[in-house]
Amino acid sequence: MKKSERLNHELIFLSERPFFQLKDLMAEFQISKRTALRDMAALEDMGLAFYTETGKNGGYHLVSQTLLTPIYFTQDDLTMIFYALNSLRRLSVTPFDKSYPQIFEKLLVSLSTAQREYVLKILNVLEFYDVPVISSSTFLRELLEATVDEQILHIDYKQTERLQQLIQVYKVFYRSGIWFFEAYLVDEDKWKTYRVDCLLACERAENQENRQNRAQLAKSFMAFYQDYLTISFKCEIDGAGKEHFLKGAYRDMQLHEENGQYYIVGHFSREELDYMVQYLITFGKHLTVMEPDFLREAYLAELQEIVDRYAQ
Structure with missing residues (x-):
């Protein structure tokens, strides 16, 4: 493993450890004590804030558990990131306020001239084709936020017939140009797949007493489809x-x-x-x-x- 890659992995490794000893780095990355000491010096130069405690049980204390130090990417890393963003440019409707082209441009200007020229040269000859979004999906952000917050929603929905239902969303996904979501029907104790573009209205329900956590939803989802798909x-x-x-x-x-x-x-x-x-x-x-x-x-x-x- 190259040193730059190892340092990035060490940053991730330390993000979950407010306190650690040098032997932890040595064991995790199979490096010598001398290399571990050099890595600690390099991590400090990168912005990792810590203080040391001497003695038999001493070690390193991170000033903050949240690592805000920069991550260093190789040229191949950068090219892969920009290729992924470029591949998603057809996804004009997302749950987020910013579009992929906006993010792409923001990151591109942060590169050096040589890096930028190389990335653009690669993207000019490497193409990814996928189905663009073929219909509007007004309530994507509301669905995503309610899913993360484990909230029950009241929806007004029409695909063939018009329905008003209480649901809890388990998963939002994109397939063949259309956004979908898997949801548990609170009053009917069953599951259904919905099209986001068929939503007429979507709001958080006043009564949240029957909401389930992520693990409960996953268990219910698996059990239902085992009995449903017969x-x-x-x-x-x-x-x-x-x-x-x-x-x-x-x-x-x-x-x-x-x-x-x-x-x-x-x-x-x-x-x-x-x-x-x-x-x-x-x-x-x-x-x-x-x-x-x-x-x-x-x-x-x-x-x-x-x-x-x-x-x-």
Whole structure:
């Protein structure tokens, strides 16, 4: 490990230790006493504030447990950071006040001329394509804050029918151009996946007595979906189908290989039948539904409806 990398790791290591001894650094990073002493001098030069206590049980006391010392990055580190930010520029709607381009520009001006020129040269020839946000998501920030604060929300929601519900959000996620969130329905004791762009209103509920902490929500989430996703399915796919699956696999589906043949296996619920059919249609000729029978029949009916459009 290079010295610059080791110093950064040491800063992180010490952030959780208001008091430590030199032997702690030596053991954690497998370095000699002489190297550990040099590292402590370097960390002090970087801004790490501490004082020493002599004696048998002496050691180093950090002045503050919150490390505000600078972190040093290599050229490759910097390029990776800017590439990640540049890749997210299509994400025009986020839960945050600042956009990725604004953050990108702010960080870029902090680099030296040589570093800036190198980063821009790399980004000019390295591209990342992803689906941009395709719909507005007004309440993203409110959802994120309520999730972190473990607060119950009252929402007004309309996708097919209009609903007013008390929910507690477990997770906010982005997929294929759309923001979603997983939430527990407080009055119905079940879980549901919502689209953020279908929210008409969102506010914190006055009554927070039944709110759950993160661990409780996680346990409830896992238990519900184990009981909810009771229908197993299996589809045969070819090489192109495998690639399509890997580009957008869902959490309740897995890729299996048997004697050189690929299969998608997993579980779904009756309520998700229409969604499953629409998803499987996206594989085109590269997928064959094997089981269950009613999924295959619904899939074939959807294909027939497509064919019938051209027969009119």
